[in-house]
Every structure is written in C-alpha cells, then in structure tokens.
Amino acid sequence: MNARFQSDKVKQKKHHKRTAIIEAAIETFAKKGFHKTKISDIARAADVADGTVYLYFDNKDDLLIKSFDELISGKLNELKKLVEGEETFLARLTMFFDYHVKLFTEKPYIARFMAIELRQSTEFYKKFPDYQPIKRYLNYLQELIDEAKKEGNLRDVDTLGLSYLMFGTMDFVLTEWSTREQSFDLLDIKDKIVDIVRYGMYPIREH
Amino acid sequence: MNARFQSDKVKQKKHHKRTAIIEAAIETFAKKGFHKTKISDIARAADVADGTVYLYFDNKDDLLIKSFDELISGKLNELKKLVEGEETFLARLTMFFDYHVKLFTEKPYIARFMAIELRQSTEFYKKFPDYQPIKRYLNYLQELIDEAKKEGNLRDVDTLGLSYLMFGTMDFVLTEWSTREQSFDLLDIKDKIVDIVRYGMYPIREH
Amino acid sequence: MNARFQSDKVKQKKHHKRTAIIEAAIETFAKKGFHKTKISDIARAADVADGTVYLYFDNKDDLLIKSFDELISGKLNELKKLVEGEETFLARLTMFFDYHVKLFTEKPYIARFMAIELRQSTEFYKKFPDYQPIKRYLNYLQELIDEAKKEGNLRDVDTLGLSYLMFGTMDFVLTEWSTREQSFDLLDIKDKIVDIVRYGMYPIREH
Amino acid sequence: MNARFQSDKVKQKKHHKRTAIIEAAIETFAKKGFHKTKISDIARAADVADGTVYLYFDNKDDLLIKSFDELISGKLNELKKLVEGEETFLARLTMFFDYHVKLFTEKPYIARFMAIELRQSTEFYKKFPDYQPIKRYLNYLQELIDEAKKEGNLRDVDTLGLSYLMFGTMDFVLTEWSTREQSFDLLDIKDKIVDIVRYGMYPIREH
DNA sequence: TATGAATGAGCCTTCATTCAT
DNA sequence: GATGAATGAAGGCTCATTCAT
Structure with missing residues (x-):
C-alpha cells in the first residue's frame, strides 16, 4: 500500500x-x-x-438539517435517475410513486422522518429560511408536470395545484401508514389513488 | 338567589x-x-x-389532547351543520373545503395546530392509541363519499383513497400556506384543485 | 397575628x-x-x-454581580457611618483602615472576594461597563482627601494619586495576607504603612 | 556540518x-x-x-506557571541590569518605576497578565505552594530598600511595609489603567505618586 | 379552589487530555 | 517528535410538577 x-x-x-x-x-x-x-x-x-x-x-439543530439534506439529496438523485429512465409522463408518474412506496416500505422510519420531523416548527423555518428540502421535491414534480402538459399527455391543469395534490396525498398516506403501524396496503392504495387522479371522481361519461 | x-x-x-x-x-x-x-x-x-x-x-400531554378534542369537536359540529344544509354531493364537498379555507384564513394558527402539532410523535400515539382526532374527520369525509356514491353522483372510486387524497391535499396546502407566510391565494388554489379532483388530470376526451 | x-x-x-x-x-x-x-x-x-x-x-454572572453589590453597599454604608463619626482627617483616615483591618481579620474570605474575584476579566467589564464597585470606594476616598486638603490638614498632593496609593496598598496587603494564610500581623503592618504615607520615606529633616 | x-x-x-x-x-x-x-x-x-x-x-496549569516564570525571570533580569546601572537610591527607585511604565505602556497585556491572572485562586496557591513569582519582585524591592537605608538615603521605615506600598500601588495603578482602557496618563500619575511616597502627605513643615 | 415559590431530574455542549498514526 | 481526531466527564440552566398556604 x-x-x-x-x-x-x-x-x-x-x-x-x-x-x-x-x-x-x-x-x-x-x-x-x-x-x-x-x-x-x-x-x-x-x-x-x-x-x-x-x-x-455545530449543534443538534445543525445535525437535523444536515441529516435532512443528506437524506433528501441522496433520495432525490436516485429518484431522478429512475424517473428519467422512463419515456412517457404516465410511466414517470408511476415511477415517482412506486419509488416512494418501495423506499418507505423498506425503511418506514424515513417516511416518518420526512413527514413529521420536517415540520417541527415555524421557528425552524424562520431560523433557516432557505432550508426548503420539500421545495426541491415539489419543484421536481412541477417540472415533470409542465413537461407532460407540453407533451399533451396532461390537460391544462394548474401545475402548483396538481403538485400539492400529489405531494400532499402521498405525504398524508405515508404519515397515516407509518403512525398507524402499517395497517393498510401501501401498494394497493397507491393504485386506487392514481386512478382518481387520472380520471377524476366524477362518473365517467359514456360516449 | x-x-x-x-x-x-x-x-x-x-x-x-x-x-x-x-x-x-x-x-x-x-x-x-x-x-x-x-x-x-x-x-x-x-x-x-x-x-x-x-x-x-393531568399534565402537559393531557392538556394537549383535551385541547385537540375540544377544538376538533367544536369545529366538526359546526362543519356538519353547514355541510348537512347542502343538498348535492358537489355542494357538500364544496362546503367542506370552503369551511376550512374560511376557518384557516381567519385563524391561521388553527391550521398550524392541526397540521403540525397533531403529529408530533409516535410516542404520543403509542401512549394514547385511541386518540385519533383526525380519524373523526376522515370518517366524516368517508361517510360523505359513501353517500355520494349511493346517490350516483360519484363513480365507484375507493373511499379510503379519496378521503386520503382530499384530506392530505388540504392538509398539505394549509401547511405550506401557513409556514410560507400565506404566500399564495388559498381560495384560488382550492378551486384549481377541486377541478382536478373532479375531472382528473387526463386530457378531457371530446365526444 | x-x-x-x-x-x-x-x-x-x-x-x-x-x-x-x-x-x-x-x-x-x-x-x-x-x-x-x-x-x-x-x-x-x-x-x-x-x-x-x-x-x-438570571445566571451565574448575575449572581456574582449582585453579590458584590450587596456586599459592597453594605460595607460602604457601615464604613461611612463610622468614618463620619470622626472629626479630623487623620482620625478619619485611621478609621478607614481600621475598619478594613477589622472586617478582613474577622472574615478573611471577604478580602479574597474583593481583591481577587472582582477582577476576573476584561470581558466582565466589557459586558457590564457600568459595574464599578471599586470606583465607589475610590470616590469616597477621594472625597475624604479633598476635604482634608480644604481643611489644611493635608498638603496639596494629587488626589487621584493618593487614592490609588492608599487603595492599592491596602488591596495588595490584604491579598498577600489572605493568600499567604495570614502569615503576618495586619494591624502591625497597617501602622507602619500609615507612618510612611504620613511622613514620606525620606529622612525627616531636622529643624 | x-x-x-x-x-x-x-x-x-x-x-x-x-x-x-x-x-x-x-x-x-x-x-x-x-x-x-x-x-x-x-x-x-x-x-x-x-x-x-x-x-x-504537563497540563494547562503547568503551562501557566511556566509562562509566568519565563516572563518574570526575563523581566526581572532586564530590570536588575538597568537598576544596577544607577548610583543613588533615588535614581534606582525612579528606574524601577520607569521600567515598568515603559514595559506596560508598550505591552499592556503583560500588565493584565501580572495583575490579574496571577492571583486566580487560592486553590492554585495551595496546589503550588512554592510558586511565588511576585515574591521575587518583592524580595528585590526589599533588597533595594535595605541598601538605601544603609546608605542613609532613606529613613528607617519598615521594609516590608514600604515594599508592599510600592508594589501594591504600582499593581493597582496598572490594573486600573489596563482595565479602564488607558484612560489616564501613566507617566504623569507615576510622578505624582512618587512625590507622595517621598515627602508624605502631611503639610511640609516650614523651617 | 387557587396560588406561585420551590423542587430537582435531565440534557446540550465544552474542552483538557490521550493516543494511534 | 508531531499530529489532530477522538474521548467523556462535568456543569449551567430549564421547566413540568408539587404542595404549603
């Protein structure tokens, strides 16, 4: 050596x-x-x-922040690679959710970490106004949505609204799932929700 | 006397x-x-x-729980009265969201309270397994959904899934709105999200 | 009652x-x-x-400051009463020293407290620029000296200089005496120093 | 090589x-x-x-002690050389003070070091009973005084008392000067104090 | 009931000192 | 000799809870 x-x-x-x-x-x-x-x-x-x-x-707060950063950067990179391997928007959307379902199923504590610890306090956000790890996720989602709209695979829905809908739903489902001790099937509910987001909740009009 | x-x-x-x-x-x-x-x-x-x-x-935890209960019972009763004044499912759904938008716009700290403090720790849930104030909200939403399905105003979507989608989206939008210092218009985004939930995100098929 | x-x-x-x-x-x-x-x-x-x-x-520093204040205010008041009971400058000067000799002989730890802990750090003075308990002692000494000069019992020496000489000497003698475990007689050395301060160190000119 | x-x-x-x-x-x-x-x-x-x-x-305490020793030995040697270049007691005394005024004016932190850090704790003296760097200064002063008395240039004042008076006054003046941010003129006050020590504070008797 | 002074367990953080390289 | 990463004991301070009045 x-x-x-x-x-x-x-x-x-x-x-x-x-x-x-x-x-x-x-x-x-x-x-x-x-x-x-x-x-x-x-x-x-x-x-x-x-x-x-x-x-x-530097201190406990700093450790929390750095942990988030590390975790989210890593996961986001992984996610981007997988998503960008897909062609159509539908496939990308599916991949986006699948990735998280897999990740959180394997390491449920990450779900808790992201869903709960992340938002402990306004104080925290006041102290670190630039620290918006969720924002990066949302931005990425919004990019995907905008692309899809350009491709015509998506009608002209509100980008911000859809990104909040997708992220918020995923976040809540995961929170429930992790605090309720995994009492329902994550994969199953994902498919059902994707169905709603795709086709809406109104009766499908025959034609 | x-x-x-x-x-x-x-x-x-x-x-x-x-x-x-x-x-x-x-x-x-x-x-x-x-x-x-x-x-x-x-x-x-x-x-x-x-x-x-x-x-x-009894102690600080107990005070937190009792505060939640009091808050949520009150709000849920108010909400039920308003919602039940409406006839159609659509009107009820609209009322459900409108009520919250109004409530949280007037008292943003309640949004914070419900969105954040509610989920502080698994320990908390472990200590008080029966304490599920959100559950009552979800249950109510699910009742509304089931009714609407019976009425035929709603296609046969998954009730749990839709309730999670609706609640999670609302929860996240409110969290963002309250932690980001009300940087976007709550009423506006509500309408746009309701549109997505109604009609889905796919291009609307011409017929 | x-x-x-x-x-x-x-x-x-x-x-x-x-x-x-x-x-x-x-x-x-x-x-x-x-x-x-x-x-x-x-x-x-x-x-x-x-x-x-x-x-x-408020904290340890605050406790130190307040302790000093309390101690010094009390002692200074006692001292003033005794000193002002005397008529001539000489008697007052003697009383000034006697008081301290008695005080410190009885409670040597007070000598240590005043002589040593008082001056721990410039930081301390920077933090509390108005905190000058010694200053009050010096001011009092300077008043006594000025009066004596007016009375003609004292030649026109520099007031600041004499006050420093008296206080500094006393302070040092006490520090030595307390850190050296009272190895010399305080009363004895006091008399000898007073003699020098009165008549100077030069051979007394015969006339 | x-x-x-x-x-x-x-x-x-x-x-x-x-x-x-x-x-x-x-x-x-x-x-x-x-x-x-x-x-x-x-x-x-x-x-x-x-x-x-x-x-x-060996440790932090040891470093403090050794630093003192080094500093004081050096300064004392310098001082002795200068002082011993003078003939009369008066010149030697003047030199003694002048040396320190110059030293401390040039490097005020040395004044702080000697005046304050030197006396941190009884514990310190208990731990190192033989460590008396000030003692060496005092001893030197006392030698000078004794010589002067033998020469007849000084009346038969108490040696210990005069050495304490001289050292204590110098020490205090320097402490005040360094903690009060050099708010008075060191050279000026030195002369005034020397005058008092020479002639005493009593009115000079006419003859 | 109501008070609020008193309690003391608990924890983040610092820093002198060690030791493998 | 020289390094500096690693150690872990120690202590100032907070605050939920109690209890004498």
Whole structure:
C-alpha cells in the first residue's frame, strides 16, 4: 500500500464517523422524534463519543438539517435517475410513486422522518429560511408536470395545484401508514389513488 | 338567589378557568409548538396560576389532547351543520373545503395546530392509541363519499383513497400556506384543485 | 397575628432564600473562586435547590454581580457611618483602615472576594461597563482627601494619586495576607504603612 | 556540518516550539484570561498541534506557571541590569518605576497578565505552594530598600511595609489603567505618586 | 379552589487530555 | 517528535410538577 492509497484510506476514515452519525441521526430522530432524541442516543447508535458529534456538526439543530439534506439529496438523485429512465409522463408518474412506496416500505422510519420531523416548527423555518428540502421535491414534480402538459399527455391543469395534490396525498398516506403501524396496503392504495387522479371522481361519461 | 342558581353560577365559574386554559393552550401550542410552549406561558395567557392548570388537567400531554378534542369537536359540529344544509354531493364537498379555507384564513394558527402539532410523535400515539382526532374527520369525509356514491353522483372510486387524497391535499396546502407566510391565494388554489379532483388530470376526451 | 403581620412575614420569607443564596455565594465564590464554584455548591450551602437560585438571579454572572453589590453597599454604608463619626482627617483616615483591618481579620474570605474575584476579566467589564464597585470606594476616598486638603490638614498632593496609593496598598496587603494564610500581623503592618504615607520615606529633616 | 553542530541545531529546534508555545500562552492568557483560554487557542497562536503542547508541558496549569516564570525571570533580569546601572537610591527607585511604565505602556497585556491572572485562586496557591513569582519582585524591592537605608538615603521605615506600598500601588495603578482602557496618563500619575511616597502627605513643615 | 415559590431530574455542549498514526 | 481526531466527564440552566398556604 503506497502513500496515495493510505491518504485515501484516511479520507475514507475521516468520513466514516460523519456518515455513521448521520445515519444514526436519521434513524433515531425518525424513531423518537427530534425532542426526545438525545445527542447521546445518536452517539451511542453511531458508536462514537458524545463529543465526536460536535466535531462534525455545530449543534443538534445543525445535525437535523444536515441529516435532512443528506437524506433528501441522496433520495432525490436516485429518484431522478429512475424517473428519467422512463419515456412517457404516465410511466414517470408511476415511477415517482412506486419509488416512494418501495423506499418507505423498506425503511418506514424515513417516511416518518420526512413527514413529521420536517415540520417541527415555524421557528425552524424562520431560523433557516432557505432550508426548503420539500421545495426541491415539489419543484421536481412541477417540472415533470409542465413537461407532460407540453407533451399533451396532461390537460391544462394548474401545475402548483396538481403538485400539492400529489405531494400532499402521498405525504398524508405515508404519515397515516407509518403512525398507524402499517395497517393498510401501501401498494394497493397507491393504485386506487392514481386512478382518481387520472380520471377524476366524477362518473365517467359514456360516449 | 336560590341554591340551584348559585350552583349553576359556581359550575359556570368552575368551567370558566378551564375554558380559558383550553383556549390559551390552543393558541399558544399553535403559535409556538408543543415543545416550546411552557405551562407557565399558557397559565399567563389564561390569566391563572401555573398550579391551576393541574387542577383541570393531568399534565402537559393531557392538556394537549383535551385541547385537540375540544377544538376538533367544536369545529366538526359546526362543519356538519353547514355541510348537512347542502343538498348535492358537489355542494357538500364544496362546503367542506370552503369551511376550512374560511376557518384557516381567519385563524391561521388553527391550521398550524392541526397540521403540525397533531403529529408530533409516535410516542404520543403509542401512549394514547385511541386518540385519533383526525380519524373523526376522515370518517366524516368517508361517510360523505359513501353517500355520494349511493346517490350516483360519484363513480365507484375507493373511499379510503379519496378521503386520503382530499384530506392530505388540504392538509398539505394549509401547511405550506401557513409556514410560507400565506404566500399564495388559498381560495384560488382550492378551486384549481377541486377541478382536478373532479375531472382528473387526463386530457378531457371530446365526444 | 393579623393579616398585616402575616404579609410582613411572607415578605420576610420571600427574601429569606435570596439572602441565604447571596451569603452562600459570597462565601463560596471567595473560598473556591468564581470558576470552580458550581451553582450546586452555592445551592447546597444556602440549603435550597439548584433551580431556586434561578428564581432570584438570571445566571451565574448575575449572581456574582449582585453579590458584590450587596456586599459592597453594605460595607460602604457601615464604613461611612463610622468614618463620619470622626472629626479630623487623620482620625478619619485611621478609621478607614481600621475598619478594613477589622472586617478582613474577622472574615478573611471577604478580602479574597474583593481583591481577587472582582477582577476576573476584561470581558466582565466589557459586558457590564457600568459595574464599578471599586470606583465607589475610590470616590469616597477621594472625597475624604479633598476635604482634608480644604481643611489644611493635608498638603496639596494629587488626589487621584493618593487614592490609588492608599487603595492599592491596602488591596495588595490584604491579598498577600489572605493568600499567604495570614502569615503576618495586619494591624502591625497597617501602622507602619500609615507612618510612611504620613511622613514620606525620606529622612525627616531636622529643624 | 558536524555532529555537534547538528545537535545544536536540533536543540535549538527542540526549543523553538517550546518558546513559541510559551509566547503564545503569555499573550493569550493575558488577552483572554486563564479560564477563557483554550489549549487549542494557544496551539493555534503558536502554530503547533494541540497535542504538541503536552510534549512540553504537563497540563494547562503547568503551562501557566511556566509562562509566568519565563516572563518574570526575563523581566526581572532586564530590570536588575538597568537598576544596577544607577548610583543613588533615588535614581534606582525612579528606574524601577520607569521600567515598568515603559514595559506596560508598550505591552499592556503583560500588565493584565501580572495583575490579574496571577492571583486566580487560592486553590492554585495551595496546589503550588512554592510558586511565588511576585515574591521575587518583592524580595528585590526589599533588597533595594535595605541598601538605601544603609546608605542613609532613606529613613528607617519598615521594609516590608514600604515594599508592599510600592508594589501594591504600582499593581493597582496598572490594573486600573489596563482595565479602564488607558484612560489616564501613566507617566504623569507615576510622578505624582512618587512625590507622595517621598515627602508624605502631611503639610511640609516650614523651617 | 387557587396560588406561585420551590423542587430537582435531565440534557446540550465544552474542552483538557490521550493516543494511534 | 508531531499530529489532530477522538474521548467523556462535568456543569449551567430549564421547566413540568408539587404542595404549603
């Protein structure tokens, strides 16, 4: 092993603890909520000392924010790749939801994290006015919708309205699903909701 | 003044402080969030001593629950009266949304209270598994939907799905609206979303 | 016991804890120094709970300041009464020193408190620019000196200079005496220093 | 380059870091005070790693002590050379004060260091009973005084008393001067105080 | 009933010190 | 010798809850 390799290893190690802390934070915040989570809980879960957390993050708030960022950036990138592999708007929409259903089914605590911890306080938003991770999701959805409208695959619905409808519905379904201990089938309800969003709730007119 | 009258007055008085505390609690929880609200904040707002709160409520959690119950019962009753004054499903649906838009426009902190504080923690739900104030809203929505389906004014969509879609969308729109400092027009977006829910997002087929 | 008496008792009681905390603080700060003194040390010494300290004082710094104020105001008042009972400048000067010698001999920790804790940091002075308890002592000394000059009992020495000389000497003697565990006789050295200040250090010119 | 030279260079280098740390420590302790100074502050100022400090000093206390020693030894040696260049007691006394006025005017933080940090705690003196850097100053002053008395240039004042008077006055003047942001003229007040110490404060008897 | 002073458990954060490299 | 990432003990302060009046 030469010097260059060693340096790489060092760099890797440098980030190892940080990554461990982020992962522990996401899981613990999601499981117990921000306020009930002690820094020492996270430190223990990450197998580091309490003080180590403060080598990588300014304070508890900062850790929350950075955890969100990390989580959402990662997921959004994954999502974009998958979605952009699809051709039609319908396929993309389906993929958008499928991705989340899969993600949250596999790691329900992420659903809780995104659906609940995210919105703890206006104070939080006041403190970090530029911190709008949900906004990035919404923006992405809105791009997809606008494209679809251009393609003619979508009638001229209100972009903002549809994005709120889609995101809000998904968010609520997931919140219910995760706080109610997964008492209904996520895949099933997704299909049923997609059906409503596609065709509306009015009786389908015969022609 | 006879004994009966006196007793009534006493009872009224008895409830006066309780009511004041509940009202102060709702407003304060909504404004500052559950964790940042101190019992002494609520006591001051209600113009009672800290200790007095504990004459009417077991603890802070209990006060939160009772506040929700009070708030939601009141609002739900109001809502039911208005909704049941309408004949058609469409009118009822419209009324359902209009009522909330009006309510939250007038008292935005109630939106915050319902949208955010409501879902603070799994711990909370674990501790009070029977406490599901949202459930009552959802149940009511589902009743309306089922009726409408029977009337033939609604195609055979999934009741649970539609109720989640409607409630989740409303919830999210309100959260955004209240955390983003009312940056968009609530009435306007409501109409646009109702349009989507009615007719779906697909191009309307000519016939 | 009537209502008025009871109210007095309450008032007394109200201040009882505050007084106990101040006294405990002075003694503990003096014995251990500001930084080594824990709030819990003071609380224990005052026989109250830790939290009680914060009912009467904003924080540890505030407690230090208030303790000084209390201590110095009290002592300065006592001192003024005694000094003003004397007629001539010489008697007043003697009283000024005698008072301190007696005070510090009886309660050496007060000497430490005034001589050392008082000047912990420039930060402290920056934070509380108006907080100059020593200044009040100096001002008082300067008044005495100016009067004496007017009376003709004192030659036209520099007032500021003499006040610094007197205060600084006293301060240093006390510091040495208290940090060196009272290894010399305070009364004795006082007389010898007074002699120098009176007649100067040059050989007394015969005439 | 031979081995001896190399060894010298190494020794020099060895001491380079130690010297850098001492200098950084004196300046930083003086500027921020002992308790607010972090080891990492000193390390950064000395341009070494935190751990390096512990190669040369046992702990933070030890670093403080060694810094004092270094500072005081240096200054005392300088002072002695200058003082011993003077013939008469009066000239020596003047030099003693002039030296300090010059030193502290040029590097006010040294005044702070000596006047304040020096006396942080009884604990400190208890821990290091032999550590009396001021003592060396006092001893030197006392030697000067005793010599002067032998020479007949000084009446038979109490040596300890006069040394305390001189040192204490100087100490206090400097403390006031440095904590009050140099609000008065050091040179001017020095002359006025020297006048008092020489001739006393009583009206000069005519003859 | 009502009060509000008192309590004390609990937690975030700092920083002197260590030690593997 | 030199580094600096990691450690973990320690303490100021908050605030839900109690209880004597």
